[in-house]
Amino acid sequence: MKKLLVPVAGGLILVIVSIFLILPRIKKIRKQFGQNNKLIEERRDFMDKAQLIASLNEEELTYKAQLATLAMPKEKEISLILYALGDPVRNNGFYTDQLEFNLGEITSGETKEEDLNKIKVKKQAVDQVPVTMRVLGPGKNLASLVEEMEKVLPLIAINQLGVAYSPSGRSTVSFDFHLSVSSRQPSYDPEKLTLKDLVLSSQEEDLLAQLDNFKKASFSSALNLPEVPIGPTGRENPFSLTQ
């Protein structure tokens, strides 16, 4: 039986070594393989994202960004409002009697905190600049005046409107509206952006197409807005002005 001691002890040692050295090493290797796959996937993801971002039309992107900034300026640009409202007022035979900005009374918008595809829109991201305006002109053009005013960039939101008509058909229209401005920047981690985050959604494309149809010509030149025909691939060009 003494002769069995060596192989049995050896076997036991092998079992112990297997349990304490080989098995943990195998676990480690499995983990390393998993880590490798993750690295490969991440690399592929970054390459795809780089390829996608490189394929974007830079001019089109800049135009769209300027359009969105025009719709909601970063600063309290009074000249933008003057430019924007000048055309509707003149086109409808009105003239501006009074225009008042209450820059000291900036109120915060009610924008709630939302995680919009990893772009955080923080609470009170939008400031509202109250504006009052009084225009005089033909009362019959009121609907057309208001319609044009509601289709200008930067966007204005009319809160209240009062009209006093004279027997001659002239009218005095008092507007109480606000201009929305936002100087906030999106906070995001570029490395955490997904492919989806680097593509405008169909809703965003539609909104930009809608904004492109708003009146902006008279002051786009003042802001050096390039007249670039833009349109997403794979469908009809919604930005085209000649349909």
Add this chain to the structure above:
Amino acid sequence: MKESISINLLPSKSRLQLRQLEIVRKVNQIAGIALVFFLLTGVVVLALDFFSQNQIKKNAKELEAAKQQFIQFADRIDELQELRFRTKLVAQILDKRFLFAPDIKKLEELLGPEANLSSLTLKGGLITAKGELPKLAFLKILEEKLNRENYPVVALKGLGVKESGRVSFSLEISFQ
């Protein structure tokens, strides 16, 4: 044809010793195989460990290169994210914005060209229009139009007929 019969003629003690020797030999054989298997497994495990560690280093380098390639477009990424951020804000503004022009058009349609307004106010969807109609008949037409539709708010008040036959009115209405 020869037939062989195995008959162990050894004494029982020697037979036991022989059997023990056979067991020892078999155990040694198994132990040897296990050792070889263990050594082979060890070599394979070490090789795999070495290989996967190298792969990690290589893939980490390539990932860093891909990241750098992506970060090269930081300006475009910023511009795009800024655009998406602003678009979302604009969407919220447009969503909340109350449009006055459609209501004014509806009011004009409702009152007709005969109505002479003296004042008009619009606030939060509620319209208050004051004015005159040339004849009582036009008031009847207006009443019929108001009755035909189911407006959420509608009040025709301050009615009066002047000597000239003109009818003064005050209309409070909401189309939404």
